[in-house]
Amino acid sequence: MAKKKTTGFDFENALEQLEALVTAMEAGELSLEESLHAFEKGIKLTRECQTALKQAEQKVQVLINENGDTEPLDIDVTDA
Secondary structure, three states: OOOOOOOOOOHHHHHHHHHHHHHHHHHOOOOHHHHHHHHHHHHHHHHHHHHHHHHHHHHHHHHHHHOOOOOOOOOOOOOO
């Protein structure tokens, strides 16, 4: 059974929170202070998501390198 690291960050939950913030801000019913707070939280969530995506990309690259470099797929497209 594979072990799952607990990072305390849930990517999908962060995206849901971002969508909720955008919806609330687009509705135009937030005060200036609430909008600034929502914007600040949105920036923080965006940075955390970008970091998580970069880490996932690096992990994929490490896995590819551990198993050998990828080679281009040579497809012969000849009508026979």
